[in-house]
């Protein structure tokens with residue numbers, strides 16, 4: 544499992560998708576998983592810039608990780624975004640069976 548960190552516009556989604564396509568891995572974007580719910584209340588919350596409730600995003604990510612059980616590589620984009628999410632990801636390893644192998648920080652270089 545590879546985690547992509549970085550601010551909006553840093554290119555995480557583009558790079559993540561290219562990497563996943565090249566290796567036959569799964570790209571899991573928190574924003575995309577949330578949009579795919581087509582839940583009006585959630586979308587409204589996303590547009591306000593606030594994070595959605597942790598149970599919601601953990602539930603969606605957990606489900607997506609379980610579906611990707613047989614896939615060797617998974618790229619996480621936009622997740623985890625809070626310490627509690629990171630803890631959940633590590634603690635739920637027994638369910639999804641994946642370890643964080645690499646964290647990539649995308650973004651412009653500091654000047």
Ligand SMILES: Nc1ncnc2c1ncn2[C@@H]1O[C@H](COP(=O)(O)OP(=O)(O)O)[C@@H](O)[C@H]1O
Pocket residue numbers: 551556572573574575577588589590591592593594595596600621622623624625628
């Ligand atoms: N890990 C997360 N935890 C909670 N909310 C999240 C998380 N990732 C995304 N969101 C919600 O989705 C919105 C859009 O996230 P963003 O990363 O900008 O998605 P994208 O880049 O796919 O458009 C955020 O404003 C927030 O409300």
